[in-house]
Amino acid sequence: DAGVTQSPTHLIKTRGQQVTLRCSPISGHKSVSWYQQVLGQGPQFIFQYYEKEERGRGNFPDRFSARQFPNYSSELNVNALLLGDSALYLCASSLSSEAFFGQGTRLTVV
Amino acid sequence: AQRVTQPEKLLSVFKGAPVELKCNYSYSGSPELFWYVQYSRQRLQLLLRHISRESIKGFTADLNKGETSFHLKKPFAQEEDSAMYYCALLFGGGYNKLIFGAGTRLAVHP
Structure with missing residues (x-):
């Protein structure tokens, strides 16, 4: 099992653009969560999805949205990108309370 | 409000020395706590x-x-x-x- 996989690994976007990040969970895991990690800080919770439904949302603006597909993979979308959205975006899947993290997508907004 | 505080950004010790990485939390309910570790160029993973x-x-x-x-403690780093x-x-x-703390970088010197 390759573990949680995320794509792309790196991305450069311009302010105002939109971006889609993708995540494939560990086989059998129905829960996917997204985190944003800004340099020098710990990961900050954005969303959790379970069985294709949003279970929780962190303190992020409506420019951030996500969805989960029938195969439990997930996409995170960010619209109208700001310089402050530059960060490492982490996806985690879980069966219970233990979260397994992907390598992350490094987003740079210029 | 729920919060996790790791007061030290960097902890530098010599090999064989004891290590203690501090973590304090604020939570009104019964807490479930974790330590995650990220080695160089690897993904975030559960330690305990x-x-x-x-x-x-x-x-x-x-x-x-x-x-x-x-x-988090270890008698001999x-x-x-x-x-x-x-x-x-x-x-x-x-x-x-x-909810993550900001993290502590542990550097163990030979």
Whole structure:
């Protein structure tokens, strides 16, 4: 099992653009969560999805949205990108309370 | 409000010295706490969780509800322990949201 996989690994976007990040969970895991990690800080919770439904949302603006597909993979979308959205975006899947993290997508907004 | 505090950004020790990485939390309910570790160029991974009360790679952590602490300890540090360590609190509320501290970088020198 390759573990949680995320794509792309790196991305450069311009302010105002939109971006889609993708995540494939560990086989059998129905829960996917997204985190944003800004340099020098710990990961900050954005969303959790379970069985294709949003279970929780962190303190992020409506420019951030996500969805989960029938195969439990997930996409995170960010619209109208700001310089402050530059960060490492982490996806985690879980069966219970233990979260397994992907390598992350490094987003740079210029 | 729920919060995790790791007061030290960097902890620098020599090989064989004892290590204690501090973590304090703020949570009104019954806490479930974790330590995650990130080695250089690797993904964030679970090191240990308080409910399992086990020792992983020589590390232990005891939950002290009176002091609201979950410090990570190892009696004899090894060079391979050098990594970024994050303390995390699971906020239940119907979904699995991890609240992370800012992290402590442990540097073990030969």
